[in-house]
Amino acid sequence: MNFTSSKINIETIVSKNLEFLIPVYQRPYVWDDIEIIKLLEDLRNNFKNNLSEYFVGNTYVIKSSKGNRTNLYEVIDGQQRFTTFWLISLCFQTMGITSELKNYLIVKNDIRFDFDIRKEVYEYLKGLLDGSSQKRFDDVSKMEFLKNIAKGVRTIEGFLKQKTEKNNENELVQMDLEGFGKYIYENVKFIFNEAPANTDLNALFVALGTSGIQLQQSDILKARLLGKLKKDAKNDAKIIIQCAKIWEACENMTNYFESNVKASFNFDTSKIEKHQFKTFDESIFSISTVVEENRNNQLTISQIVETDINPIAIEKESFRNTKCRSILNFNMFLLHVLRIYNKKDISSLDSKKLLEIVDIEEIKDVKSFFELMWKVRYQFDKHVVKWLKDEDESQDEDEKLLLSGINTSDIFSRNEKSFSNLQMLQSILYFNNIPNQVWLTPFLDFLLINDVDNLDETIVLDELERIDNVLLPGDKKEMSWNLLNGTVEKPKFDFINDLSKGHGTHFNHYWFYKLEYLLWKNWNDKTNEKFKRYRITSKNSVEHVFPQNEEYKTKLDDLNDGTDWLNCFGNLALLSVGQNSSYSNQDVDKKRIDFNRKDVFDSLKLAKIYANPNWNTNEIKEHQEEMIGIIEAHYNPSN
Numbered sequence: 001m002n003f004t005s006s007k008i009n010i011e012t013i014v015s016k017n018l019e020f021l022i023p024v025y026q027r028p029y030v031w032d033d034i035e036i037i038k039l040l041e042d043l044r045n046n047f048k049n050n051l052s053e054y055f056v057g058n059t060y061v062i063k064s065s066k067g068n069r070t071n072l073y074e075v076i077d078g079q080q081r082f083t084t085f086w087l088i089s090l091c092f093q094t095m096g097i098t099s100e101l102k103n104y105l106i107v108k109n110d111i112r113f114d115f116d117i118r119k120e121v122y123e124y125l126k127g128l129l130d131g132s133s134q135k136r137f138d139d140v141s142k143m144e145f146l147k148n149i150a151k152g153v154r155t156i157e158g159f160l161k162q163k164t165e166k167n168n169e170n171e172l173v174q175m176d177l178e179g180f181g182k183y184i185y186e187n188v189k190f191i192f193n194e195a196p197a198n199t200d201l202n203a204l205f206v207a208l209g210t211s212g213i214q215l216q217q218s219d220i221l222k223a224r225l226l227g228k229l230k231k232d233a234k235n236d237a238k239i240i241i242q243c244a245k246i247w248e249a250c251e252n253m254t255n256y257f258e259s260n261v262k263a264s265f266n267f268d269t270s271k272i273e274k275h276q277f278k279t280f281d282e283s284i285f286s287i288s289t290v291v292e293e294n295r296n297n298q299l300t301i302s303q304i305v306e307t308d309i310n311p312i313a314i315e316k317e318s319f320r321n322t323k324c325r326s327i328l329n330f331n332m333f334l335l336h337v338l339r340i341y342n343k344k345d346i347s348s349l350d351s352k353k354l355l356e357i358v359d360i361e362e363i364k365d366v367k368s369f370f371e372l373m374w375k376v377r378y379q380f381d382k383h384v385v386k387w388l389k390d391e392d393e394s395q396d397e398d399e400k401l402l403l404s405g406i407n408t409s410d411i412f413s414r415n416e417k418s419f420s421n422l423q424m425l426q427s428i429l430y431f432n433n434i435p436n437q438v439w440l441t442p443f444l445d446f447l448l449i450n451d452v453d454n455l456d457e458t459i460v461l462d463e464l465e466r467i468d469n470v471l472l473p474g475d476k477k478e479m480s481w482n483l484l485n486g487t488v489e490k491p492k493f494d495f496i497n498d499l500s501k502g503h504g505t506h507f508n509h510y511w512f513y514k515l516e517y518l519l520w521k522n523w524n525d526k527t528n529e530k531f532k533r534y535r536i537t538s539k540n541s542v543e544h545v546f547p548q549n550e551e552y553k554t555k556l557d558d559l560n561d562g563t564d565w566l567n568c569f570g571n572l573a574l575l576s577v578g579q580n581s582s583y584s585n586q587d588v589d590k591k592r593i594d595f596n597r598k599d600v601f602d603s604l605k606l607a608k609i610y611a612n613p614n615w616n617t618n619e620i621k622e623h624q625e626e627m628i629g630i631i632e633a634h635y636n637p638s639n
Helices: 012-013 033-048 079-094 118-132 146-161 176-188 201-209 217-231 237-251 257-264 289-293 301-307 332-341 349-358 364-384 421-431 440-449 459-473 476-485 497-498 510-521 579-582 588-597 604-610 617-635
Strands: 006-008 020-022 054-063 071-075 112-117 165-168 173-175 188-195 386-388 400-404 404-406 414-415 541-544 572-575
Touching: 006 012, 006 176, 012 176, 033 054, 033 079, 033 146, 033 176, 033 510, 079 112, 079 118, 079 146, 112 118, 118 146, 118 173, 118 572, 176 188, 188 497, 217 237, 217 332, 217 349, 217 364, 237 364, 257 364, 332 349, 332 364, 332 440, 332 476, 364 459, 364 541, 400 510, 404 497, 414 510, 421 510, 440 459, 440 476, 459 476, 476 510, 497 617, 510 572, 510 604, 510 617, 541 579, 572 579, 579 588, 588 604, 604 617
Parallel strands: 020 071, 020 112, 054 188
Antiparallel strands: 006 188, 054 071, 165 173, 386 400, 404 414, 541 572
């Protein structure tokens, strides 16, 4: 693919009347004050040192077919830089600094930028020129697509208001702002890479997505899907915008779904009920007042773009627990949705190869795919653990894997749920490094098929236990697909024989994790404070309770049964590296003292072990038989 490349400056953009269209797949303006100040300082240093050119890097565009505008280019990469220089030009204009930069602001009596979907950004930029934005937009600090633009303007104004600077002799001199503006206008250079006319955009996105350009693969996929949606004559522009907004609501994995929906759609937040988020209902979630009033009409793309889509405010959250961190990224989430949608398995679950994996031709009904994405995201946020701050642990600021429920008094905030079997089992699945969390596909599909809002949680737990039991052997991706399509059989494996061998540090960590879950689920005294503080966390170091090199050179008794009791399952526990090293090669009595001094159990298996006043071969054997018996009862409850 051959690009036409040229070196252009802002003066060339003005003289050629170039206009820029920001397509739907582009993210909002995200430059912060650090990036803007660095750019301005670099520009000022180049200006002071009379350097002839300042390069701001490659930009990639393709000629747009929108309307009859011959000089309109769709910006594939470069939006952040083009916008930043527009904001710099704006500040020169509003601060009364004489500069040709004012010509960069407008073209043909309109601002130089157009936006495929985010009309509020266009209106805000336009309002910055005529001074109307302050009246029309109440608090842009709460608006996702505008807040960084507003902050950028304040940063640039602050920089230009300095008035003085140090020269090469370290003396304070007056800033030559008019000369500085002239330098920016004439000497800032872009490498303007234009894709050929009639370029296959899919091929272009793939090429750019793998060439180091900062395009998110999910953004490219979004553009492809919306492009396919546009080609279908039965879809009016309202449907296209709805789907774009659904995508926006689903892609932010660092906030809860209902808050994302609030940021992307208009609806009466005082009357909405939490169950109404389960499916997308256009009678509840509208994209604009005007579109909603004309929802029965067939509107064109251009009409929708010109529609006054009301800016959506993201309110400051009053609850600390409204933010979260997902256990998977958005690309991986999309792959799980695709598996459910396709009703057949996909080639890979590598989130870095999203564009290679997703064949949009196999997505026959794009609208239904977006609506499925909405449904899956609702279930994902309702029933899957997230990384959260545990508010019950006021002295511990570490994140923990927690489930949360929508607050009864404010559905746009969350309350952490009490630790449960479901949360603990998901922690097991997460920390056991199951590739790409493949258990999620059958689990989410189960939640979609069944009306889980009205199901007892034990039914949901039973299903997840079934999934976990099946995923143990073999190819977990294939097993998860068999679970999804109902072709899986109960696995047959001899775990009793395996757990009876002396594998030592080579035991599969899964068994330690699984045992911790079963012990927690069936613990006798759940009022014990150390137990209440206990959490299943990431652990990867096998501890020998009776040490391999005991400090007093004591050895285990030999039962003459051919079993290596030192390295058997009964004498081992799974800990973090730090926990393991703290016990070292101390004798068992010292380890027991250290364990009991802690205010939380390091391991429930160890709690069982250190409840014994003695620890030798017979105790190891008895403990092992008890632990294997617990696991056996779980897998074969009828025995």
